[in-house]
Amino acid sequence: MSGSVVKLEEVHKSYRLGQTSVPALRGLSLELRRGEFTALVGASGSGKSTLLNLVGGIDEPDSGRVLVEGTDVATLPDDERSRLRNQKIGFIFQSFNLVPVLDVFENVELPLLINRRIPASERRDRVRAAVEDVGLADFARHLPDQLSGGQRQRVAIARALVADPLLVLADEPTANLDSVTTHRIVDLMLELNARRGVTFFFSTHDEKLMSRVARVVRISDGTVVS
Amino acid sequence: MKDAWRLALRNLARNRRRNLATGVAIAFGFAGMMLLGGYAIRIESFLRTNAVYLQRVGHLAIYKEGGLEKASTKPAKYGLDAAEQARVAEVLAAEPEVELTARYLRGVGLAGNGCKSVPFTALGVEPEVEARLLGHPEVQRVSPELARPVRGKPLAEYPAVDGAVALSTGLARLLGKSRIHDEIAGAAPEAGLPDCAAPDATARLAADANVQLAGLTYGGSLSAIDGEIVNVFRTPLAETEDGTLVATLEGLQRLYETDQVTYMAAFLKDDGRAKALAPVLERRLREAGLAVSVYPFDDERISPYYVGSMGMIGSIVLFIGVLVTAVVSLSMLNAMTLTVLERTREIGMFRALGFTRRQMLGLFLREATALTVLALGAGALLGGAVAAAVNAANIRFKPPGISGDMQLLITPTAGLCLTLVAILLPLSLLVTLRAVRRRTRERVVTLLTEAAA
Amino acid sequence: MKRHILSLIGLLMVSAAHAETPDATELLRASDRSRGGIASGITWQIDLQAVEDGETSTRAYLVKAKGNDALAEATAPPRNKGEVMLFNDRTIWFVKPGLRKPVSISARQRLSGEAANGDIASTNYARDYDGAVVGEETVNGQPAWKLELKAKAKNVTYDRIRYWISKDRRLGVKAEFLTVSGDVFKIATFDYGNRMTVDGVELDFVSRMTITDASQPSDITTITFREPKAESHPASLFNINNVGR
Structure with missing residues (x-):
């Protein structure tokens, strides 16, 4: 359970907002180790989303380096970066982002469709396993709008895990859920973290969740405060 | 995928x-x-189909050089004589893409019924070739109405009728010829002139299927022949409906006292080849010593209407x-x-x-x-x-x-x-x-x- | 009263003008006489020579005329012998030996070379055209009236004619034949070398009509009129049912 999965070195990132430049990250450094279950906490606007986006390779830093397994993500060409996301990173979004016309099984299957080397039978097995892992085996043929919020987020979790990523990034995964469901989702993530050894990095502003995770990274004004 | x-x-x-x-x-x-x-x-x-088969332009029309423009005013100078016809036919026969060859004589004149005369444009055709053209699958498929005489049968079916002619419906109407050869049932034409002012003049004009065709010979003198109407047909174009006549080539040559034809037409197996084949055949014909021009059917000068x-x-x-x-x-x-x-x-x-x-x-x-x-x-x-x-x-x-x-x-x-x-x-x-x-x-x-x- | 005087003056002026310019119909009637337009019977012979594209063809007719009728019988070349053109007023019949019925043909139709069918029969411009004197000109040194003729009917030989009639002898000396749109397409000149006596009166008679193609001046057709003489013809001669049988 050692080795650096993600390493951020002196990362700066600011956004243009009209004429002014709004700094989001100011020289942030951070390291995530394999198998860690880390919560990212901070007030809204503190730079949580920006940090997750940089780690996930869907945004680029203004300066500094974001290394995923030692590779500087920003230097990769777009297709390479897409492949990296597909094979090493799973995303869980606040608003689930499921494809409404695909059923549970098909939604989970999406990341596997990209890698053509995976044979259909193996794909089916992996999707089934992922769907079972999140406890939705009975709902495999349901469409997203036939599911509750918690169930939808489980689908998203299954989709994030199906390609056996190194790292799962979750941006406010429980923000749209009630507290009971929130705890179930966190339980599920913890269980998967323990069982599969996947590194989890998720942002939240729910202080009640802090006690349940091994590591909490707090950021404020674009830097890590603890 | x-x-x-x-x-x-x-x-x-x-x-x-x-x-x-x-x-x-x-x-x-x-x-x-x-x-x-x-x-x-x-x-x-x-x-x-109308242009190629029914107006008898052919896929390729072969005129003596300048004939297309000038044959109507100076027919003798711009026609193809018997020797030239034979040589053209020989060259066309050697071309496998040609399905059929026909000779046509075009002329003008007056058609009379004994009371009055109506100007006509005549086409002299070879009856056997004509029969094959009108029965051509393409014609039967696309324009069967126009290929069929309105009354009577094709020229080729009347080899025994002297001076057999076919009249456009308008021309027959203008001449008061409401009956054709088959419908007269062998009645001998009335001798002498009918009294055109008599109350029964219309009936008497229609009593026979006989018309007189007058025209200037290639030598430049007035000539006339008797014609027997064996069928009445519709022309593809309205403007020709009142004055078109189809006669046997031989009959029309007799009227104009010539052995010439105005043009020859080549019918191809494949429509689409006309444009490409025209210059090829023209070159071949010229090499054979014939001063002729070959026009594809879609040449504006040949088929302006098309x-x-x-x-x-x-x-x-x-x-x-x-x-x-x-x-x-x-x-x-x-x-x-x-x-x-x-x-x-x-x-x-x-x-x-x-x-x-x-x-x-x-x-x-x-x-x-x-x-x-x-x-x-x-x-x-x-x-x-x-x-x-x-x-x-x-x-x-x-x-x-x-x-x-x-x-x-x-x-x-x-x-x-x-x-x-x-x-x-x-x-x-x-x-x-x-x-x-x-x-x-x-x-x-x-x-x-x-x-x- | 005043009005009466005015109209009287007007009348005098009109008749004065009348004396100055002859009546067009009168002029035409006079000139027609020397081109066969005579009520009593006459006979003449025609030699027609046409030069076209450098080739010359000749033919000959015997013409018998009386009033509005004329009969032209082909006498040469031999192959055309026996063919007849019968002019009944403005109707022309073509009769050919062996042909079942005569064919009515048009006066305008080309007979040979530049000559139209209507050119070989007796001329009756006074009957066929509305004429107007439009001026005076000199043609071949002869002072002449210039007339404009417009066809009264569609079946006459020409639509429009410009006609020059000499002042002294009242003979048609020159004609320009025009299309409906007014383009000159043929020009003819006339010679009057023949003389004949009709009803005791001696008159000049046309001896030659020379027609030139306006667009191709080398194409010239000459109609020579020979041996005109007064002759009485029975009316039956001009009955179509008697011709050629």
Whole structure:
């Protein structure tokens, strides 16, 4: 359970907002180790989303380096970066982002469709396993709008895990859920973290969740405060 | 990628109403073009068949050099004499693409009934060749009405009738010849002149099928022969309806006291070869020492009506085609632009899951392809059904410039449909590409956050 | 009263003008006489020579005329012998031995070279055309009235003619034949070398009509009129049912 999965070195990132430049990250450094279950906490606007986006390779830093397994993500060409996301990173979004016309099984299957080397039978097995892992085996043929919020987020979790990523990034995964469901989702993530050894990095502003995770990274004004 | 196609098809169902509207626009556009094109194809083959076979232009018309322009004023100088005819026939016989060769003598004169005379334009034909041409499968398929005499039988069936002639319906009417040879039942023509002012003059004019044809001989003197009307026919063009006469080549040569013909016509096995073959044959004929010109049937000087009509129909089809194309493009552009806009965050999600830009583009192009192909298929069914219904209804109409009526037939061909598909499908994809490309090139984070905002 | 005087003056002026310019119909009637337009019977012979594209063809006719009728019988070349053109007023019949019925033909139709069918029969411009004197000109040194003729009917030989009639002898000396649109397409000149006596009066008679193609001046057709003489012809001669049988 050692080795650096993600390493951020002196990362700066600011956004243009009209004429002014709004700094989001100011020289942030951070390291995530394999198998860690880390919560990212901070007030809204503190730079949580920006940090997750940089780690996930869907945004680029203004300066500094974001290394995923030692590779500087920003230097990769777009297709390479897409492949990296597909094979090493799973995303869980606040608003689930499921494809409404695909059923549970098909939604989970999406990341596997990209890698053509995976044979259909193996794909089916992996999707089934992922769907079972999140406890939705009975709902495999349901469409997203036939599911509750918690169930939808489980689908998203299954989709994030199906390609056996190194790292799962979750941006406010429980923000749209009630507290009971929130705890179930966190339980599920913890269980998967323990069982599969996947590194989890998720942002939240729910202080009640802090006690349940091994590591909490707090950021404020674009830097890590603890 | 089967799954990508499945996704594309499912996505089509997401905004059913919009995609239906777009699909309907494409389907109607396609069906409309299919019908219009089918109609144009029918008209083209009708006009072509009429020009080539019924106006006896042939696929290739062979005139003495300058004869096309000047044979009507100086027939003797610009006709082909017997020796030249034989040499032309020899060259044509050696060309395997030529199905049939015919000799034609064209002339003018006056046709009289004993009371009055009516000017005519005559065509002298070889009856056996004529019979084969009128019975040609192409003629029977495309223009059977005009190929059949209105009354009587083709010239070739009257070898024993001296001076057998066929008159256009208008000419027969002007001459008061309401009956033809077969209907006279052997009654001998009345001797002397009928009293044209008598109350029974009309009946007496119609009592025989005899006409006198007068004309200037190639030597320049007035001549006349007796003719016996064996059939009455309609000409392909209204303007020739009142003064056209078809006689045997031999009979007309007797009238004009010549062994010449005005032109020779070559009928080809393949319509499409006329243009290419014309210069080849002209060169060959010239090499054989013949100062002749060879004109393909679609030469404006030979078939002004065909060329003019096709030009007009072509412009109409082109104009409407451009409109349809514009409508199809715009509705597709509209649909895809809205689709992409609605699914911006989804694009971001797909990109986050690792779909490359190209794969994203592929998803949308598949979607556009599926929509277009389904719409085109529906359009083809619709167009085919309408065409079949119209054809089955046997609607008849009177086209301008053409004598008699014709059936409104719409004959879209596979080639036409494929051409339309070959234009509309890539167009639809191009428009989709235009609508989608910029979005797929945006940074993933922008896609994910923009829509959320 | 005043009005009466005015109209009287007007009348005097009109008749004065009348004395100055002869009546067009009168002029035509006078000139027609020397081109066969005579009520009593006459006979003449015609030699027709046409030069076209450098080739010359000749033919000959015997013409018998009386009033509005004329009969032209082909005498040469031999192959055309026996063919007859019968002019009944403005109707022309072509009769050919062996042909079942005569064919009515048009006066305008080309007979040979530049000559129209109507050119070989007796001329009756006074009957066929509305004429107007439009001026005076000198043709070949002869002072002449210039007339414009417009066809009264469609079946006459020409639509429009410009006609010059000499002042002294009242003979048609030159004609320009015009299309409906007013283009000159043929030009003819006339010679009057023949003389004949009709009803005791001696008159000049046309001896030659020379027709030139306006667009191709080398194409010239000459109609020579020979041996005109007064002869009485029975009316039956000009009955179509008696011709050629």
